[in-house]
Amino acid sequence: MRRYGSAVLLLLTGGAVLRISLFSELYLRYVQAALRPYLVISGSLLIVLGLVAAVRGMRKTPEAEEHEHDDHEHEDDHDDHGHSHTGGPRIAWLLTLPALALLLFPPPALGSYSASREEAQRAAQGVGSFPALPAGKVLDISVAQYSSRAIYDTGHSLKGRTLRMTGFVTHGSDGTWYLTRLLVTCCAADATISKVEIRGDASDGAPQTDTWVTVTGTWVPKGKLGTDAAWPPVLESTSVKQVKQPADPYDKR
Known part of the structure; x- marks a missing residue:
């Protein structure tokens, strides 16, 4: 799943932006109507970038990914005297939570x-x-x-x-x-x-x-x-x- 991390994050964020701006009027809870075109363009670009990242991930061979993983571990061991940083990629997945929240549970307007x-x-x-x-x-x-x-x-x-x-x-x-x-x-x-x-x-x-x-x-x-x-x-x-x-x-x- 590591190879698809950036793709998932980009697709989720782009999907959330398009959900509130292109497929509904929920964006009006957060910005003026005049900004809708910019939200649609931004969301579309994020989707495109996510698809590009996904395609690049699919083309990456398991051998190349394993070699890249070994290189990262070697660099971490050398720079940090053997301390493990394997939790980094897992923590990075937390970045998907705001996008999921916007996609599934859009915050209400101010009241x-x-x-x-x-x-x-x-x-x-x-x-x-x-x-x-x-x-x-x-x-x-x-x-x-x-x-x-x-x-x-x-x-x-x-x-x-x-x-x-x-x-x-x-x-x-x-x-x-x-x-x-x-x-x-x-x-x-x-x-x-x-x-x-x-x-x-x-x-x-x-x-x-x-x-x-x-x-x-x-x-x-x-x-x-x-x-x-x-x-x-x-x-x-x-x-x-x-x-x-x-x-x-x-x-x-």
Whole structure:
């Protein structure tokens, strides 16, 4: 099996990358959609390299492999005064475990645990007027967009509008609960948090942590614009509906 070690590792890693990027949308748990072509190309190259390594391994004769093994043992004995390093190849097989884990058990997207480890951030910008919102009876808006307009918009573009947002549930220490979303620039490693406090009759009996919900409601003015008193923004809910986690769980900056 020694001759096929590199081939197995390359094939497993390439297969795992292609599984999450080419044959599913699981890659969206980790990176932005724009990076999908690069993942597919990388996974394909790893598969090709693995096949090349496997073919080279099959062409290697048992005599050549035994001679190579003897040479390695002689070098180890000479360099390390007789200490055995036969465990090295066995330990190298442990490198296959991360690839197997990604192939068989892809990690979930970041959620409430990550949100609890970092304070929600508000964008660093000054107060001012924002572009007009699209017309419509109910306006779909992201958590980040709502937060920015609620805290900084001197034109009060949210006033009088019925708004609808989707995110996962997090809870505060004082019994409040928040509609939360993670924002990414490139990948999950650079994620930051945006959240909106949910109030109103529809918010009674708060959903469990990490539950994905769509909340409909209206803007509640809070504090002086652009100050900590305006944070976090508040939504008066008229409807809270549990939904499935979207394929792409992150908002984009």
